[in-house]
Amino acid sequence: MADGDDRQATFGSDGSLETETTPDATGENDYGEEKGPNETDGGYSRYVVSSLLQKAVRRSDEEVAAWAAWELARSGYAWNLWDRLNLYVVEDLRAGDEVALLIERYEELATERWEPDAWKGRLCAIHAALAAARARSTREASNADAYFSAVAEIRSEARERGEEPAHDFPVGDLEPDGRFDAVFDGHTGEGSKRGRGTRFFKTHGARVGPEGEDEQSARWQRLAMLLDEDVEYDAAELDRAVEPVDSEDPWESPESTGDDSEPDDPGDDGAEDDDPEVDGTGSLTDFAE
Incomplete structure (x- = not known):
């Protein structure tokens, strides 16, 4: 060049x-x-x-x-x-x-x-x-940069006055248990303290959308989770892992936290037929579909 x-x-x-x-x-x-x-x-x-x-x-x-x-x-x-x-x-x-x-x-x-x-x-x-x-013309990046920069200044000035800013970043305070709770998985200090390991990541942090995973990718995801030797997933968690996020609210979180510190036995909820090792008529492949 x-x-x-x-x-x-x-x-x-x-x-x-x-x-x-x-x-x-x-x-x-x-x-x-x-x-x-x-x-x-x-x-x-x-x-x-x-x-x-x-x-x-x-x-x-x-x-x-x-x-x-x-x-x-x-x-x-x-x-x-x-x-x-x-x-x-x-x-x-x-x-x-x-x-x-x-x-x-x-x-x-x-x-x-x-x-x-x-x-x-x-x-x-x-x-x-x-x-x-x-190509498709747009000033989106420049406009976003100008907007975020202006908000940063407004937030700073409001903090000096001890007031709430009239405009804020789209993520707010970005704290656990808030709208963006899914980001606090084991990759963050707060997530690690809460025991949010592989289970939380698979059922919360790794979800995609709103188009969702294609059929092949969803199958691989389910099978990988079923074959995990360290974590046992129930049927609801397998479904949640491949469920596309809501197009209206992509940060809406499932009710359960998925903390790895919580024991999870598929047999505890009476759904023994969903366990591929219990159901003699099925297979891992069938269960993943």
Whole structure:
């Protein structure tokens, strides 16, 4: 990859523009004139073209995004282009979009296999810009960061005044026995003190949803629990372990705690037929289904 961070011109602490120009960006523009600092071949400011690229990606304007990427690449500012495109992936696109990997691959081809301002490099730049512009645009990460940061300040100020904050984080105080009790398993100090080991994790902490486990995964989960030599699970716990969480309240917790400190004998509740070792007609596989 190009060392964009080392070569990118920025605004100084006093607000002045630092105009370091890389060798690739020197020469004449399209009009045969000597290019000025941070000038593209078309006679534009690279800062303006870079900003245009981001706004075009955000607005899903494919043609403008493709042009802006091409202009930066051909003008010797490919390092600036790829640096910005990678930023847009996390700033302006929906989380989980595979375009992030695609842009990384285009950058690798353009900068490591080919010359970034040559024909193949310019094609990679256009492809990457089009991929970004066609992806689902959203400011969700930036908006979340701004919101959480504002709430953090409000909480801090409220604490200094000895008051309850007008706005709080979505997890509140994050204490045991609260809405997020499932997180306090054996991986946490509080969970360990409460004896919440494998049983609690399997029946509370490891639950997924709201789609739930697919049939094969649920079968494996049940069988793994049945074959556990250290913990015995009853039928209700096996069901709970693979039950998807509520889509309306994914943190709703089953009534029992599942503490490993509590003995659990499947025969104690009279459901002996559910025990694969007691039921002579069944099998582990049958019981796991």
